[in-house]
Amino acid sequence: MEFDTQTVHVGEDPKLEPNGDVTVPISLSATFARKDLGDITKGFAYSRLSNPTREALERRLAALEGAKFGLAFSAGMAAEAAIAMSLLKSGDHVVAFEDLYSGTKELFTAVMDERFNVKVTYVDATDTDNVKRAIKPNTKMVWMETPSNPLLKLCDVRAIAEVTKSRDIPFVVDNTFASPYSQNPIKLGADLVIHSTTKYINGHSDSIGGAVLTSNDEFYNKIFFTRMATGGVLSPFDSFLVLRGLKTLAVRMKRHEENAMKVAKFLSEHKAVKKVVYPGLVSHPQYALAREQMRGFGGMVSFFINGGVKEVKSFVTRLKLITLAVSLGGVESLIEHPASMTHGLLPQKEKAGVEDSLLRLSVGIENVNDIISDLDQALSPK
Numbered sequence: 438m439e440f441d442t443q444t445v446h447v448g449e450d451p452k453l454e455p456n457g458d459v460t461v462p463i464s465l466s467a468t469f470a471r472k473d474l475g476d477i478t479k480g481f482a483y484s485r486l487s488n489p490t491r492e493a494l495e496r497r498l499a500a501l502e503g504a505k506f507g508l509a510f511s512a513g514m515a516a517e518a519a520i521a522m523s524l525l526k527s528g529d530h531v532v533a534f535e536d537l538y539s540g541t542k543e544l545f546t547a548v549m550d551e552r553f554n555v556k557v558t559y560v561d562a563t564d565t566d567n568v569k570r571a572i573k574p575n576t577k578m579v580w581m582e583t584p585s586n587p588l589l590k591l592c593d594v595r596a597i598a599e600v601t602k603s604r605d606i607p608f609v610v611d612n613t614f615a616s617p618y619s620q621n622p623i624k625l626g627a628d629l630v631i632h633s634t635t636k637y638i639n640g641h642s643d644s645i646g647g648a649v650l651t652s653n654d655e656f657y658n659k660i661f662f663t664r665m666a667t668g669g670v671l672s673p674f675d676s677f678l679v680l681r682g683l684k685t686l687a688v689r690m691k692r693h694e695e696n697a698m699k700v701a702k703f704l705s706e707h708k709a710v711k712k713v714v715y716p717g718l719v720s721h722p723q724y725a726l727a728r729e730q731m732r733g734f735g736g737m738v739s740f741f742i743n744g745g746v747k748e749v750k751s752f753v754t755r756l757k758l759i760t761l762a763v764s765l766g767g768v769e770s771l772i773e774h775p776a777s778m779t780h781g782l783l784p785q786k787e788k789a790g791v792e793d794s795l796l797r798l799s800v801g802i803e804n805v806n807d808i809i810s811d812l813d814q815a816l817s818p819k
């Protein structure tokens with residue numbers, strides 16, 4: 438099956454449903470009758486372990502990332518925490534991209550380091566040699582995001598996978614920004630992919646969720662066990678919402694990407710804008726890598742306006758269609774100010790490049806002329 442057919446069909450089969458349901462029913466039962474005594478990890482026994490609606494979603498997500506296994510969580514952060522708790526222990530070291538979602542840095546710094554003595558070295562992973570140089574004998578994980586949040590930097594997944602494979606270090610890629618429509622890190626050599634399904638995968642800003650995808654049996658078993666032991670599962674209703682959202686992933690992403698390219702070009706030519714970062718612009722320092730490892734360039738555009746906080750404030754208050762809000766990947770356009778919002782809690786040393794004039798725009802699927810007009814009237818007030 439092609440990708441867009443998989444988004445509609447994998448995990449749901451009306452022929453297997455007793456009443457011929459065309460969509461997988463929301464299976465709300467907390468517990469399931471068993472035919473016999475014995476191992477409750479096999480089949481359905483209790484919804485914290487497995488659930489029919491969630492399992493349908495997990496099968497679809499695994500197919501879309503080209504992975505053998507999928508695990509759905511109650512948040513992207515629950516998925517990340519489960520990976521960290523399953524594969525790291527006190528005394529271990531992690532190499533991570535310096536430009537990362539702030540919540541991931543908080544997990545590493547305030548939880549894994551301060552409470553569990555797992556040290557992290559943040560590197561400029563746009564150069565694979567920096568990743569290689571940071572690896573120590575006790576490095577037990579390499580954690581990347583590409584494109585990264587919020588500066589849309591890329592790292593070379595194939596090249597980093599060569600480094601990690603030769604040293605037997607698990608390599609995790611957060612694929613939230615690209616979505617499986619534009620990039621499949623496991624196919625490029627990563628061992629584990631995580632998603633905040635809250636974003637493009639669900640696509641409608643009405644569910645918080647996360648997922649881990651892997652083809653490695655050992656990692657899957659460990660993370661399944663951690664999820665069972667800690668309980669951060671995606672609810673049946675959210676699983677249904679995400680299954681429904683996924684059906685339009687390919688059509689939504691096509692539109693997000695077309696709109697983002699037009700918006701990025703418009704902003705690049707605007708006199709109130711200092712710099713635009715979008716992997717699809719030739720001016721992006723890693724444009725060639727984006728073309729090589731991604732099938733599209735995504736729907737996120739970051740840009741720096743002339744001025745500082747005062748100019749940013751007056752710009753965002755003039756916006757009418759685009760909403761000032763964190764999160765991304767929904768059908769509606771959202772804008773946020775990383776320095777004070779998503780990345781506001783980070784210590785200064787972990788905020789490299791997150792300047793006061795930076796804005797992160799999640800370009801929605803509205804008519805692009807309306808998005809551009811809104812940006813234009815807010816950037817150049819009469």
Ligand SMILES: Cc1ncc(COP(=O)(O)O)c(C=O)c1O
Binds near residue numbers: 613634
């Ligand atoms: C790249 C990235 N990864 C992970 C997360 C965490 O996901 P969630 O908010 O679903 O816990 C986010 C949230 O913004 C994100 O942007």
